[in-house]
Amino acid sequence: MILRSRMPGYCRTVAQCFFLFCFLSFHPNAILAQSAGNQTVGLRIIVVDTAAEAQQILGRLKKGEDFAAIAKKESVDLNAGNGGYLGQIDPSTLRLELREGLKGVSPGQTSGVIHIPSGYAILQVQSSSAPSPSEEADVSPTMPGSVLPLAATGTIRYLPFVGGKGEADLAFRSMPKPEGWNKDLQAMCKIRKDSLAMVINELVEDLAHPDSGSDSGGEGPKNPLDVIEMRYALANVYAFEGDMAKAVEQWEAAYAIATEEFQPAMGELEEVLAIAYLHKADMENEVYTKPGVRCLFPPAPGVRYAKMESVDKSIQYAFKYLARRPDVLDMKWLLNLDYMGLGQYPGGVPKNDLIPRTAFDSPENLGRFVDVAAEAGVGTFSEAGGLAVDDFENDGLLDIVTSDSDECAPMHFFHNNGDGTFADHTEKSGLQNQLGGLNIIQADYNNDGCIDLLVLRGAWEFPQRKSLLRNNCDGTFTDMTAQAGLAGVGRH
Numbered sequence: 001m002i003l004r005s006r007m008p009g010y011c012r013t014v015a016q017c018f019f020l021f022c023f024l025s026f027h028p029n030a031i032l033a034q035s036a037g038n039q040t041v042g043l044r045i046i047v048v049d050t051a052a053e054a055q056q057i058l059g060r061l062k063k064g065e066d067f068a069a070i071a072k073k074e075s076v077d078l079n080a081g082n083g084g085y086l087g088q089i090d091p092s093t094l095r096l097e098l099r100e101g102l103k104g105v106s107p108g109q110t111s112g113v114i115h116i117p118s119g120y121a122i123l124q125v126q127s128s129s130a131p132s133p134s135e136e137a138d139v140s141p142t143m144p145g146s147v148l149p150l151a152a153t154g155t156i157r158y159l160p161f162v163g164g165k166g167e168a169d170l171a172f173r174s175m176p177k178p179e180g181w182n183k184d185l186q187a188m189c190k191i192r193k194d195s196l197a198m199v200i201n202e203l204v205e206d207l208a209h210p211d212s213g214s215d216s217g218g219e220g221p222k223n224p225l226d227v228i229e230m231r232y233a234l235a236n237v238y239a240f241e242g243d244m245a246k247a248v249e250q251w252e253a254a255y256a257i258a259t260e261e262f263q264p265a266m267g268e269l270e271e272v273l274a275i276a277y278l279h280k281a282d283m284e285n286e287v288y289t290k291p292g293v294r295c296l297f298p299p300a301p302g303v304r305y306a307k308m309e310s311v312d313k314s315i316q317y318a319f320k321y322l323a324r325r326p327d328v329l330d331m332k333w334l335l336n337l338d339y340m341g342l343g344q345y346p347g348g349v350p351k352n353d354l355i356p357r358t359a360f361d362s363p364e365n366l367g368r369f370v371d372v373a374a375e376a377g378v379g380t381f382s383e384a385g386g387l388a389v390d391d392f393e394n395d396g397l398l399d400i401v402t403s404d405s406d407e408c409a410p411m412h413f414f415h416n417n418g419d420g421t422f423a424d425h426t427e428k429s430g431l432q433n434q435l436g437g438l439n440i441i442q443a444d445y446n447n448d449g450c451i452d453l454l455v456l457r458g459a460w461e462f463p464q465r466k467s468l469l470r471n472n473c474d475g476t477f478t479d480m481t482a483q484a485g486l487a488g489v490g491r492h
Contacts, residue, residue, distance in 0.1 A: 041091065041107070042126030044084040045150070046070060047077035047119045049324050054113040054120035061110050067124045076119060076324075080264045081225065084124075086150070094150055098123065116150070119325075159330065160272045162247075162279070164240025167233055169461060171195040182489045183465045185435040189408040196237060203234040224261035228254045228269075235276075244280035248313075251276055270321040274334055277314035281341055284310060289381050292371060297340075298357045304343025311341045322353065377422040378414050382406070386440030390451045393475045403437030403455055410435055411455070415475065430476050434467055445484075446470065453477065463489040 044067055048054050057070055068083025075084055091102050101114035101123060108127040113120050175195040181187045207230055235250035251273050258265040285305040287294050294303055305311060318335045322328065332353045339345040346354055373379045382404040392399045397416035404411070413429035414422035426432050437455040445452050450471040457464035468484050469477040481487055 039090055039092070040088040043086045043089050044068060044071060044124040044126065045077055045079060045086055046075045046084050046122045047116070048074060049076060049119050051113060051115070051120050054122060058110070058113060058122060061122070061124075067110065076264050076267060077121075078264050081262070098150060121150075160268055160275070161236060162239055162272055162275050164236035164238070164247075167199070167236045168192075168196060168240045171199040171237070173462065182463055183487065185407075185433070185465070188464065189435055192407045196241065200234065200237055203230055203237070206230060207234070224257050225265070228257050228262060228265055231257075232269075232272075239276070239279075242283070244276060244283055248273065248276050248280055267321060267324050270317045270324075271331060274314050274317035274321060274331065277310045277317065278334060278338060278341075281305060281307070281310035281314060285341075290374065290379075293368075296368065298360060299340045299345060302343070303340070305341040308342060311338050314338050315342075326352070376420060377417075377424065380412055382409060384438060385409075386437055386455065388440045388442040388453060390442050392451050392471055394450060394473060399475075401431070401440060401442075401453060403434070403440055405436060405438045405459075407436045411437060413475070425475060428475065430478070431469070434469065434479070436464070437467070448473065458489070465489050 046054075046057060046067070048057065053074075057074060060070060061067060068085070071077075071080050071084030074080075077084065079086060091099055094102075095116065097114050097116050098121065101111045101121075102125070105111050105123070105125050107125050109125055111123040113122060115121075172192055172195045175191050175198065177191060178187065181191060207227070231250040231254040235247040235254070238244070238247040238250065251269060255266065255269040255273060258269055282288060284307045285294075287305075293300050294305075315335065315338045318331055318338060321331050322335070325331070333355060335353050336345060336349055336355045339349045342348065346356060349355075378400060380402065382402065383406045385402055385404040387403075388401040389398050390401075391397060392401065392413075393415070395416075397418055399416050400412075400414040400422060402412045402414075403409075410426065411431040411434040413425045413431050415425040417423055434455060436457050438459050439456040441454040441456070442451050443454070444450060445454075445468070450473040452471045453467075453469040455467040455469065457466060465488075466481065466486055467479055468481045468486050470480045471477055
């Protein structure tokens, strides 16, 4: 989620709560100032893409040009709209390079050029008499520490979120729920579906009325960054639902706004669009449902996608991003994947961006595994889930049971036919109403000689019920959770 230049004091709808929740959840340095000690100083920052640009700006500052004015016009940092103002910050909470760069810099003075992962930075320590952004007519107050790469926790480069899991879970948590909802598998499925529909409707409504205010009872976005973030959030929800066409449409709209009205957001959106279009290409070419050898690296000769339009778009945005950050390895990796989709790896990859096959050379030759899931009758498509392979029918053959962390997805039981193929006996087994489940543990809990199942749910999301499934020794299962005293909820 793009970091916000300002935060609402409260939120009236789920759509508005997205910004505060996602900001605090995904960018822990958002509470940098609140967690800091008493040794805080007011800081402004300018970040540009190259060392040459930074040196030029440093020269302008030495000649007396206003730091905030340059930040608004030149900085690629998302605090640019506030004149680069970060708030009252404890320097010890900043990453090492910035701490070192601030040594010896007194109030009213400016640091030298500091190289950080997001570019080349210049810091200014505010004097006590300097106005804060809230005192300036054309800027809104910023949330302190609003750019993750500046924090001491930001040594790791965090990729943008393009899967919508955070938005979907926030919507789920915000949805009104009946008592005992997390003990009812069908209820959890309904809440998931209803909450997604609710937040999509709210975001679409807010975007349809961008100038609505409290007088009209609305809470629509008021400035370009608000609109960008709402479209970003809506795109993520569509991505969570698997509708990448609608997702990229929203990210494209956000990018158009950034290009015209908020250039500091362009870099992150270029990265997002490069990733999103590659996902869209994968879906259009059935890579996730019928991968074959297309997910193996290095690719075999002749492997290429049949539908290329989204791959081309991914390449376009990857090049735009690499023009800003030519040394970002993960974006180079994505570009190499794009060219694999085109069937032009390695020869078609620009020399400066190529990750050669030799980088993956190994002294061991393990050969290649062949994906035969579809031919064997187990070509299911699911989210993360559990797996149990055991002789559940006591016929000397190994059967397969799977689960899916999606609250609306049923478990599956695959009966071993004894000839290298399996038959889907989910309904016969009685597992079709067992929804969700991240992990499965198999054991004979009642010592009757038949392997039973324990399905665990919740994990990092929210407390949910588990399921103890007794094997009836004939390939069918009975839910014994309550009878066994395991009806409580938890995170498993």
